[in-house]
Amino acid sequence: MFIEVKLETMIIIMKSHVTDDEIRAVEKKLESMGMGSNVSRGIERTVIGAIGDERKVDKEALEALTGVEDVIRVMKPYKIVSRESHPEDSVIDIRGVKLGGKQIQIISGPCSVETQSQMDSAAQSVAAAGCRLMRGGAFKPRTSPYTFQGVGVEGLEMFRRAADKHNLPIVTELMDVRMLDTFLEHKVDVIQIGTRNMQNFDLLKEVGRIQTPVILKRGMSATISEWLMAAEYIAAGGNHNIIFCERGVRSFETYYRNMLDVTAVPVLKRETHLPVIIDPSHAGGKSWMVPALARAAVAAGADGLLVEMHPAPADAWCDADQALSPNQLNELMGELRGIARVIGREL
Ligand SMILES: [Mn+2]
Known part of the structure; x- marks a missing residue:
């Protein structure tokens, strides 16, 4: 479990009052990009951690899904120079x-x-x-x-x-x-x-x-x-x-x-x-x-x-x-x- 959290390379913040279908749509989209997901349901918000190599993620495609409020990178986009x-x-x-x-x-x-x-x-x-x-x-x-x-x-x-x-x-x-x-x-x-x-x-x-x-x-x-x-x-x-x-x-x-x-x-x-x-x-x-x-x-x-x-x-x-x-x-x-x-x- 802890290892999975460590590998989360992007966080998808869902809108409030998000539906289960909207959450599933994000999971499916991530899967199609070769990424895993980790859903945490809070009282106010649901956030989804994208697990895997964030270079595979099309951030805009995720942002375009209904129910998605924001997509945040956890890792820096520059690697070698960092x-x-x-x-x-x-x-x-x-x-x-x-x-x-x-x-x-x-x-x-x-x-x-x-x-x-x-x-x-x-x-x-x-x-x-x-x-x-x-x-x-x-x-x-x-x-x-x-x-x-x-x-x-x-x-x-x-x-x-x-x-x-x-x-x-x-x-x-x-x-x-x-x-x-x-x-x-x-x-x-x-x-x-x-x-x-x-x-x-x-x-x-x-x-x-x-x-x-x-x-x-x-x-x-x-x-x-x-x-x-x-x-x-x-x-x-x-x-x-x-x-x-x-x-x-x-x-x-x-x-x-x-x-x-x-x-x-x-x-x-x-x-x-x-x-x-x-x-x-x-x-x-x-x-x-x-x-x-x-x-x-x-x-x-x-x-x-x-x-x-x-x-x-x-x-x-x-x-x-x-x-x-x-x-x-x-x-x-x-x-x-x-x-x-x-x-x-x-x-
Ligand atoms: Mn000069």
Whole structure:
């Protein structure tokens, strides 16, 4: 009896004054789905526990039956990414750099790859600041088709050359499934899936087939469950090297670009074993906000940050107003080191 209760994966709450026929109809429907049932008749309500693999259940079909008030899942719809399935924190190894452990990783670099000298100079500053990973976009998802779209494959080459001099693994955004082979040829160390592609399921399935770590940015209007389910798409394909990145969500506020949802950090740390990082640059959208948001993110328990830094911010081809200068990055790293120490972590 107890074992049966444990296997109940869905609860069907019946309307008050439900008839025996309506109860039998639910039992028959569950049976047709390959599920068992367990009816408990209360004074006010009758509830039916569905027993078995809830993936077999068509929730809408149950909800459509007369007499059914509500159908509630007992199990989380995400499996592999859930902390239930993997209680310990997952640490992702990016060419020897560990993300998700005690050490916090600051991933820095320009919004976009522009020229070889810009990338050389950026890589030099990223390494000098003590960052172990570098970011940079060769393919840019821009709001307008008339703005700079990224330098493309040539940009990947420039990025690789600049980063390799300092042995920095590279993080760059993949927008199109057709570019995946090119990314693999250039040995991109971490593939970023941007906010606009969080629910591009075909793209998620493709990066799920490889083992390259993936940074999955939160869709700007996505709920935490949608975000976890998007990660589950990648995980279901076999790639469990997933890093969640909160980058601010759409809100009613117009003073800043997005609203940084720091609350997502503790919530995700509870729901998933995978690392969680924050992008303070795209959240605030202004460089002067970046240090404050970065400090909040680290204090809240983020495993890393994705920070835009440009050798000469005013000359940046993209997101010029939100990039830190090399000096500002240095200063920020010092502040973050102090916060990390207080919370028992290190930079
Ligand atoms: Mn940017």
